[in-house]
Amino acid sequence: MTAARPSDLWQRFQTQRSTIPNLGISLDLSRMNLPDDWFQRHAPAMTRAFDAMDQLEAGAIANPDEARMVGHYWLRAPERAPTPELRRAIEQPLADLRAFAQAVHSGQVAPPSGGRFDTLLIIGIGGSALGPQLVADALGDPATDRMTPFFFDNTDPDGMDRVLRTLGPDRLARTLAVVISKSGGTPETRNGMLVATAAYERAGLKFGPHAVAITGVDSQLDRHARDHGFLARFPMEDWVGGRTSQTSVVGLLPAALQGLDIQGLLEGARLCDQATRLRDPLANPAAALALAWLHATNGKGEKDMVVLPYKDRLLLMSRYLQQLVMESLGKRLDLDGKRVDQGITVYGNKGSTDQHAYVQQLRDGVPNFFAVFIRVLEAIGPQCDPLAESVVDPAVQATSGDYLHGFLLGTRAALFENDRASLTITLPRVDAQRLGGLIALFERAVGFYATLVNINAYHQPGVEAGKKAAAAVLDLQKRLVEALAAHASTQPMTAAELAQALSLPDQVEPIYLLLEHLAANGRAVLVNPEANPGSARFAARG
Numbered sequence: 373m374t375a376a377r378p379s380d381l382w383q384r385f386q387t388q389r390s391t392i393p394n395l396g397i398s399l400d401l402s403r404m405n406l407p408d409d410w411f412q413r414h415a416p417a418m419t420r421a422f423d424a425m426d427q428l429e430a431g432a433i434a435n436p437d438e439a440r441m442v443g444h445y446w447l448r449a450p451e452r453a454p455t456p457e458l459r460r461a462i463e464q465p466l467a468d469l470r471a472f473a474q475a476v477h478s479g480q481v482a483p484p485s486g487g488r489f490d491t492l493l494i495i496g497i498g499g500s501a502l503g504p505q506l507v508a509d510a511l512g513d514p515a516t517d518r519m520t521p522f523f524f525d526n527t528d529p530d531g532m533d534r535v536l537r538t539l540g541p542d543r544l545a546r547t548l549a550v551v552i553s554k555s556g557g558t559p560e561t562r563n564g565m566l567v568a569t570a571a572y573e574r575a576g577l578k579f580g581p582h583a584v585a586i587t588g589v590d591s592q593l594d595r596h597a598r599d600h601g602f603l604a605r606f607p608m609e610d611w612v613g614g615r616t617s618q619t620s621v622v623g624l625l626p627a628a629l630q631g632l633d634i635q636g637l638l639e640g641a642r643l644c645d646q647a648t649r650l651r652d653p654l655a656n657p658a659a660a661l662a663l664a665w666l667h668a669t670n671g672k673g674e675k676d677m678v679v680l681p682y683k684d685r686l687l688l689m690s691r692y693l694q695q696l697v698m699e700s701l702g703k704r705l706d707l708d709g710k711r712v713d714q715g716i717t718v719y720g721n722k723g724s725t726d727q728h729a730y731v732q733q734l735r736d737g738v739p740n741f742f743a744v745f746i747r748v749l750e751a752i753g754p755q756c757d758p759l760a761e762s763v764v765d766p767a768v769q770a771t772s773g774d775y776l777h778g779f780l781l782g783t784r785a786a787l788f789e790n791d792r793a794s795l796t797i798t799l800p801r802v803d804a805q806r807l808g809g810l811i812a813l814f815e816r817a818v819g820f821y822a823t824l825v826n827i828n829a830y831h832q833p834g835v836e837a838g839k840k841a842a843a844a845v846l847d848l849q850k851r852l853v854e855a856l857a858a859h860a861s862t863q864p865m866t867a868a869e870l871a872q873a874l875s876l877p878d879q880v881e882p883i884y885l886l887l888e889h890l891a892a893n894g895r896a897v898l899v900n901p902e903a904n905p906g907s908a909r910f911a912a913r914g
């Protein structure tokens with residue numbers, strides 16, 4: 373049990389606290405059980421991390437495997453971009469996207485069938501969806517949004533169908549599709565675009581005059597957009613990674629179209645960047661965060677990070693951070709090519725909802741995590757009806773917001789009592805500036821941490837393995853459908869027999885799984901449904 377006295381904790385609360393002054397954001401590490409000399413002990417390592425970050429911001433090839441610069445910090449301070457060309461590559465698209473959003477809002481850019489665009493269908497995945505989703509949900513307000521956002525962020529036909537049915541053909545005519553893919557070749561996004569195109573066409577509409585693309589210049593998507601008369605194309609630069617693209621066109625165009633405060637997002641990120649360039653880890657929340665992770669995880673991912681925002685609007689924060697942290701830090705090799713199997717697992721949802729779900733395990737179960745509480749001081753936003761924050765419990769004169777805050781402090785104390793560490797990030801409110809600041813805080817903490825554990829945070833070689841394997845599966849499926857037609861039109865066959873026919877005797881299991889999928893979707897027939905996998909027989913569809 374932790375035997376810290378309240379007066380010691382109060383002392384630690386004051387000394388292990390850093391801030392982003394202009395945003396009123398603070399980071400409290402008092403419940404992380406850091407040894408007193410933790411920061412001092414890691415001063416030399418942190419100096420290296422500051423040096424690496426300085427070089428990155430100055431335009432070094434900070435992503436060595438892909439031979440790329442890493443420029444997301446310039447997006448909110450274009451004057452810091454290392455060359456005038458790079459500065460222009462930030463300022464021009466920013467001006468263009470603002471002008472485009474204004475033209476859409478004013479009706480100057482309008483649907484061919486008349487009226488105004490009032491709905492957005494954002495098509496993207498991973499870094500091309502998670503940031504826009506987080507921002508849309510955190511800052512959006514159905515009463516004041518200029519356009520209502522919907523997302524295709526997967527290749528699940530049922531998921532896409534649900535969105536399309538929510539929209540219906542009439543609303544589709546007033547829907548602007550924003551197709552986002554840095555590489556321009558991501559299959560899920562391409563599929564989403566093709567399904568959307570078919571839906572527009574079925575409604576008697578052409579997709580191009582309802583669509584814009586955000587993608588690398590001359591990518592497959594860029595060429596498709598050009599050839600199909602998209603309304604506009606916005607460039608995505610190779611020095612902006614998908615998971616750090618929220619302050620690029622990727623995050624800003626959807627937000628601007630929704631009518632959100634993109635200047636606030638940029639400003640918040642810029643102010644955070646300023647505060648986190650300070651070379652004093654105790655006073656620099658991004659450095660302090662990275663050093664706290666180093667302690668909690670032993671620099672080897674030994675503990676998971678549970679993200680607990682006590683605010684519905686920040687529900688998607690854990691999902692956003694999952695990609696930012698796990699895709700950046702989850703690496704097999706370090707920068708010297710040594711096997712390290714690095715990473716920090718991130719999950720979470722929101723408080724106090726989680727207290728009625730998995731906090732039981734956090735408090736009493738396997739102690740394999742540390743918690744990140746996100747505490748928002750103002751209980752309601754200026755746009756809220758005060759009714760939501762009226763007294764609900766006259767006995768203690770408490771409002772719903774008092775309860776929410778009370779549950780946060782209560783859970784923080786209950787975890788700490790049981791030797792579960794946590795850190796707390798406090799924001800005055802959820803607005804564009806604070807959200808921009810929060811995103812930038814984690815971006816830089818990830819960068820520092822990567823240097824502390826000597827890995828490249830800016831590539832994702834592991835993702836490719838799954839993509840290649842999926843392509844091989846689709847190729848096998850094609851050959852299987854052909855084999856079914858050739859050999860199993862009259863005489864049903866087992867997976868093993870089909871594997872034999874394809875000369876792929878060691879592929880029986882994937883062949884069975886594909887047959888099951890094809891049969892469930894009416895593209896093959898399972899003639900003996902009660903049979904076990906070994907004796908199940910499949911025929912071509914007649």
Ligand SMILES: O=P(O)(O)OC[C@H]1O[C@H](O)[C@H](O)[C@@H](O)[C@@H]1O
Binds near residue numbers: 498499554558614615
């Ligand atoms: O923007 P895109 O090129 O379509 O990529 C979308 C996502 O897919 C990839 O697999 C990467 O792992 C992500 O980092 C990326 O954000």
